[in-house]
Amino acid sequence: MKANDSQYILRLYVAGQTPKSTLAIANIKKICEENLHGDYDLEVIDLYQQPQLAQGEQIIAVPTLIRELPLPLRRIIGDLSNTERVLIGLDIRSKT
Amino acid sequence: MSNELESLREQLREAQETLQAIRSGDVDALMVDGIHGERMFTLSGADEAYRVLVEEMSEGALTLTAEGTILYANRRFSQMLKSPLEKVLSTNIYTWFSKEHQSILLELLQKNKEARRHKELALIASDRSVIPVYLSVSNPHINKMPDTICLVITDLTEQKQNEEIIASEKMASELLKASNESKKELLGILEEERKAKVDLAHANRDLSALSEDLVETQKRYETAEKIGKVGSWEYDVSTQDFWGSAEAKRIYGFPAESANFTTEIVEDCIPEKKRVHQALEDLLEKGTEYKLEFEIHPADGTPPKIISSIAETKYDENNKPMKVLGFIQDITQRKQAEKSLKDKKKELETIIEEAPNPIMVHNEDGKVIQVNKVWKELTGYRYSEINTIEKWTTKAYGEEMPTIKKYIDNLYELKHAVNEGEYPITASNGETIIWQFSSAPLGIINGKRTVVSSAMDITELKKKDEMIINQSRQAAMGDMIAMIAHQWRQPLTVIGMVANNIKLDIALEEEITTQELEKIADTISEQTQQLSQTIDDFRNFFKPKQEKAKTTVGNVLEGTLKIIGKSLENNNIAIMIENHSETEFLTYPNQLLQVFLNLLGNAKDILLDKVVADAKITIKIDETQDSIVTTICDNGGGIPEDAIKRLGEPYFTTKEKNGTGLGLYMSVTIVKKHLNGSLTWENKDEGACFIVTLSKE
Numbered sequence: 001m002k003a004n005d006s007q008y009i010l011r012l013y014v015a016g017q018t019p020k021s022t023l024a025i026a027n028i029k030k031i032c033e034e035n036l037h038g039d040y041d042l043e044v045i046d047l048y049q050q051p052q053l054a055q056g057e058q059i060i061a062v063p064t065l066i067r068e069l070p071l072p073l074r075r076i077i078g079d080l081s082n083t084e085r086v087l088i089g090l091d092i093r094s095k096t
Numbered sequence: 097m098s099n100e101l102e103s104l105r106e107q108l109r110e111a112q113e114t115l116q117a118i119r120s121g122d123v124d125a126l127m128v129d130g131i132h133g134e135r136m137f138t139l140s141g142a143d144e145a146y147r148v149l150v151e152e153m154s155e156g157a158l159t160l161t162a163e164g165t166i167l168y169a170n171r172r173f174s175q176m177l178k179s180p181l182e183k184v185l186s187t188n189i190y191t192w193f194s195k196e197h198q199s200i201l202l203e204l205l206q207k208n209k210e211a212r213r214h215k216e217l218a219l220i221a222s223d224r225s226v227i228p229v230y231l232s233v234s235n236p237h238i239n240k241m242p243d244t245i246c247l248v249i250t251d252l253t254e255q256k257q258n259e260e261i262i263a264s265e266k267m268a269s270e271l272l273k274a275s276n277e278s279k280k281e282l283l284g285i286l287e288e289e290r291k292a293k294v295d296l297a298h299a300n301r302d303l304s305a306l307s308e309d310l311v312e313t314q315k316r317y318e319t320a321e322k323i324g325k326v327g328s329w330e331y332d333v334s335t336q337d338f339w340g341s342a343e344a345k346r347i348y349g350f351p352a353e354s355a356n357f358t359t360e361i362v363e364d365c366i367p368e369k370k371r372v373h374q375a376l377e378d379l380l381e382k383g384t385e386y387k388l389e390f391e392i393h394p395a396d397g398t399p400p401k402i403i404s405s406i407a408e409t410k411y412d413e414n415n416k417p418m419k420v421l422g423f424i425q426d427i428t429q430r431k432q433a434e435k436s437l438k439d440k441k442k443e444l445e446t447i448i449e450e451a452p453n454p455i456m457v458h459n460e461d462g463k464v465i466q467v468n469k470v471w472k473e474l475t476g477y478r479y480s481e482i483n484t485i486e487k488w489t490t491k492a493y494g495e496e497m498p499t500i501k502k503y504i505d506n507l508y509e510l511k512h513a514v515n516e517g518e519y520p521i522t523a524s525n526g527e528t529i530i531w532q533f534s535s536a537p538l539g540i541i542n543g544k545r546t547v548v549s550s551a552m553d554i555t556e557l558k559k560k561d562e563m564i565i566n567q568s569r570q571a572a573m574g575d576m577i578a579m580i581a582h583q584w585r586q587p588l589t590v591i592g593m594v595a596n597n598i599k600l601d602i603a604l605e606e607e608i609t610t611q612e613l614e615k616i617a618d619t620i621s622e623q624t625q626q627l628s629q630t631i632d633d634f635r636n637f638f639k640p641k642q643e644k645a646k647t648t649v650g651n652v653l654e655g656t657l658k659i660i661g662k663s664l665e666n667n668n669i670a671i672m673i674e675n676h677s678e679t680e681f682l683t684y685p686n687q688l689l690q691v692f693l694n695l696l697g698n699a700k701d702i703l704l705d706k707v708v709a710d711a712k713i714t715i716k717i718d719e720t721q722d723s724i725v726t727t728i729c730d731n732g733g734g735i736p737e738d739a740i741k742r743l744g745e746p747y748f749t750t751k752e753k754n755g756t757g758l759g760l761y762m763s764v765t766i767v768k769k770h771l772n773g774s775l776t777w778e779n780k781d782e783g784a785c786f787i788v789t790l791s792k793e
Contacts, residue, residue, distance in 0.1 A: 012186070014168075014185070015124055015125035015136060015138055016138075016147055016151060016168065017147060017150060017159060017167075017168040018124040018125060018138060018147075019124060020122060020123060020124040021124060021125075021168070022159055022167040022168050022244070025165070025166075025167045025168070025185065025186055026161050026165065026167055028186075029161070029165045029186055042186050043182050043183075043186075044182060044185030044186040045181075045182050045185075046168075046181055046182075046185060047125070047127060047134070047136050048125070048136055048138075048147070048151065049151060049170075049171055049181060050181065050182075051127070051133070051134045051135060051136050052133055052134060053182070054127050054129075054134040054136075055129075055133065055134055059127040059134075060114050060126060060127055061114050061117055061118055061123035061125070061126050061127070062123055062124065062125035062126070062127060062136070063123065063124075064123075072106075075110050075113075076113075077110075077113055077114045077116075077117035077118075077122065077123060078117040078120075078122030078123060079122055
């Protein structure tokens with residue numbers, strides 16, 4: 001448990017109302033609610049409507065979830081439907 | 097070095113993961129950093145058109161999870177909330193609604209209801225402002241996302257504002273309508289017409305301001321057209337396009353939304369289409385004023401209407417006719433009201449014209465508006481001879497004209513009908529006719545106080561009255577002569593006797609001494625004085641000039657008995673007087689005397705007719721608080737029952753001989769009209785009683 005007392009800052013980049021993107025939003029919201037109990041800040045960025053927001057974030061594929069905090073930065077690509085993988089990727093498994 | 101290695105390893109892991117995700121179809125877009133900045137390439141292209149539609153639509157579009165998490169929101173929705181999109185996505189939809197609306201939304205988002213649900217709610221934007229919205233909810237079937245909710249949100253702010261404007265305008269129009277209805281029908285029509293004119297002027301003004309606020313002006317304009325029944329039309333000279341407002345179409349009997357409203361079908365509704373068309377041509381070609389009234393037969397088969405139409409030409413900068421702007425107004429109601437007014441007026445004029453009594457309508461300007469047939473026939477004057485009050489009064493009243501004219505001038509102040517009494521009028525042939533006038537105010541006609549005066553020709557009636565009076569006077573004279581004869585008999589007998597004595601003395605050659613002659617002369621003188629007194633008494637009674645004087649009933653009765661007493665005495669009729677009144681009062685003594693004379697004369701006649709043995713007349717004078725009551729009773733057996741009601745009518749008599757039927761009629765008239773009292777009769781004990789009641793005042 002690395003960031004037990006620090007807040008998770010997550011940023012999910014999506015591509016409008018595409019199936020994977022909407023699925024990704026639903027999945028991450030569910031995962032956060034169940035595992036972080038409100039101790040998080042999730043920002044969903046629709047690159048379809050605001051592509052300039054991808055600038056400097058090295059986004060290649062969408063959806064991409066980035067864990068801004070706690071460091072180090074972590075990226076997870078895809079619709080986040082594999083909860084296990086997401087929890088490992090974000091290193092929040094031990095929070096449950 | 098080991099850090100760098102770690103970073104590189106991480107990057108490699110990410111790259112592999114990205115690649116893996118792309119390969120396994122876990123991503124649906126790729127970002128490429130090109131010369132135009134970041135660009136997105138979506139991997140599934142077929143649905144792009146739909147996506148653009150959703151992204152760009154003017155309604156807010158969202159997809160939600162069953163719990164309300166916003167999976168997707170378009171830009172319009174974030175604009176409604178005044179919050180950047182990234183602050184909207186993934187939030188819970190319920191947080192954007194007030195507490196009371198959250199429960200409604202919860203119900204709305206429940207599945208297993210109708211396929212689509214709608215509701216009007218209010219969003220709370222990030223700046224806490226309230227935005228009225230219309231929510232449409234559906235549950236589309238999306239692969240792998242079975243519980244997705246689709247939400248379309250329409251911003252109602254503008255619509256609500258429009259509704260408020262419409263509601264306030266509607267309220268204003270309702271108020272206008274309500275106030276109109278409270279007025280009388282005719283006033284209502286005139287008022288509507290006036291409003292229509294005002295609204296027409298407003299409409300014209302609004303037209304020029306059209307560019308500034310087209311929508312609002314249009315609304316007001318339409319309201320004005322509807323109220324004033326005014327429609328407008330436009331004819332484009334170059335394109336020959338014809339346009340008509342909703343009210344114009346309605347007037348011509350077409351639905352307001354009808355697109356088929358052309359010059360041809362409009363002209364088909366006009367029976368006088370040639371004249372109307374010519375007027376339009378004249379306007380365009382010669383600039384002749386276009387102002388017409390014509391009949392139309394509406395296309396929907398409703399009854400014909402009368403419309404008033406005006407139009408003017410608009411010219412371009414080269415002074416070439418560009419278009420014709422016209423207004424039409426449905427004036428059917430006004431025309432009908434005018435016709436009905438005209439008919440009513442004509443009817444009234446006919447009634448006046450054909451009335452059996454003379455009628456004159458005149459106003460405060462001294463103008464005689466109408467004199468009817470009878471008036472002209474009876475006076476013999478033509479209308480042109482008496483068309484002013486001045487002319488009429490000069491002709492009819494001669495010297496009395498200034499007084500009468502002054503009196504007529506006061507009539508215009510009248511508030512109700514008045515009887516004006518009798519006036520002698522000089523007709524055109526110089527004869528005098530007597531009219532009894534009455535007048536009544538007719539109110540304001542053409543801005544002038546107007547009065548109707550009607551008359552009743554009582555010339556014949558007056559002649560008849562005069563005749564009756566004459567007859568009764570002649571009858572009275574006959575009675576008088578009989579009474580004078582009675583009065584004179586005694587003194588004449590005395591004088592005759594004295595003369596005979598002198599003659600006897602001369603025949604017997606007896607000497608007549610101076611003393612004896614003086615005594616004889618005194619007797620003759622005394623008797624002639626009595627004769628003279630009798631004449632004075634009768635002359636007083638016949639005095640033409642009758643004045644009011646203070647007297648008592650007793651005094652008048654004494655005077656009466658001086659005239660008739662001897663006649664009663666000679667006929668053995670006893671007079672019994674019981675006087676309980678000494679009050680002096682103001683009256684016409686001679687007229688009262690005439691009444692008493694008539695009543696005593698009647699009593700005498702009946703007593704003589706019936707040959708009553710102990711004939712007597714009882715006269716009793718009593719007083720009440722306000723009046724003096726004289727009761728004259730005889731013992732002649734009373735008035736027959738069938739005659740008691742008719743007694744007092746002119747020419748009705750119960751006397752067997754020498755009855756004219758005028759004496760009692762005259763007595764009743766005198767007591768009632770001149771002495772302000774009453775004369776009644778009844779049967780009592782042995783005969784009839786006549787009761788004269790006079791006021792002490």
